[in-house]
Amino acid sequence: MKSIETKYMEERESLLRSLHNLDRRSFFKLSAAAGAAAVTHGVAFPHSFQPVRIGNGVESFRIAYISDSHLYERKLNDRFVKALLRAVDDVNRMDPQPDFVLFGGDLAQLGAPAELDLGAQILKNLRAPVRMMVGEHDWYLDLGEKWKGLFGAERYTFDHKGVHFVVLNSVVEEDFWTARKLTPAQRMGTVAGLDNGLQSPFTVGEEQRAWLANDLAKIDPNTPLVVFSHSPLYHYYKRWNFWTDDAEQVQAILEKFKKCTVVHGHTHQLLTHRIGDIHFHGLLSTAWPWPYAPEGLPELTVQMNRPDPFNPNDGCGQGEVHVDVDGLVDKVYRLWNRNPVTVSSEYMKSFGKAQKPGRANTPSY
Ligand SMILES: [Fe+2]
């Protein structure tokens, strides 16, 4: 007898085989199959979220996130394509829908136009509006030309329901390629090898810091602020580029805000940190989980246990950012086939003393 998991995978495989183009009709067939699979797995999606507004002008709302899909062209590898489709399915089933979906960067694996086009095509199937952020894997083949053509500016700000949002390009590197006479593909390959020690560390960079400071100078420090960056805006582990070199200078620009949250991709894991009043949360990847670095792990992190090595989707997922009326954030990690893990603002406010997040309900490997 076949397991539910096997049947689910087979059903998906046959749909994918018949899917020559990701047109909307085929996509919704796929979504329906995934919906049925989620019900079979007993993975429930909350229907209880009700937006609330109080006197300070901030309204509660939800943002969904999807991040780090690392797509190759489908003919080379469709596993990550299927994973991104699964995340899109999950977000499309949220009821009510999120106000928008943040894509956290590393849409592509090697910045190739075909990879970015494929990603854009898949993300078009999201029902909610999408906000894009760039990752290093999207950028270093053509220094952002294709990405910007598809998605627009790589840094921008906007206001939503009383919260000021900033999206940064935190993967700015110094030119390590010209002197070494690297081709664009060699440059991209070097950046994609995170721990090869051949590239410069990521930065936000002087020019972008000036832009950020200028934007935030106009914002009242009591306004809730949510910043999206691809790499963590603190020093975690330099050898793997889990790091933004000028993080402390960026923190100095953010520190006047009393309700400040930074949400980052790149590290593909549950990751929680607090520096002063800045709360930091990582995003899950749909492609693979990274292990935790051997040192420098922020104390507030509730570690995800080691993923099942025989299940390529384990340790992956997508999730949500819930902004409350006080402007603080509950961060939800929707790990696939596990219970979601919520890191609440109470946990952050109490420096980990209150509301310790539960662990994901699966065995350790
Ligand atoms: Fe990534």
Ligand SMILES: [Fe+2]
């Ligand atoms: Fe990355």
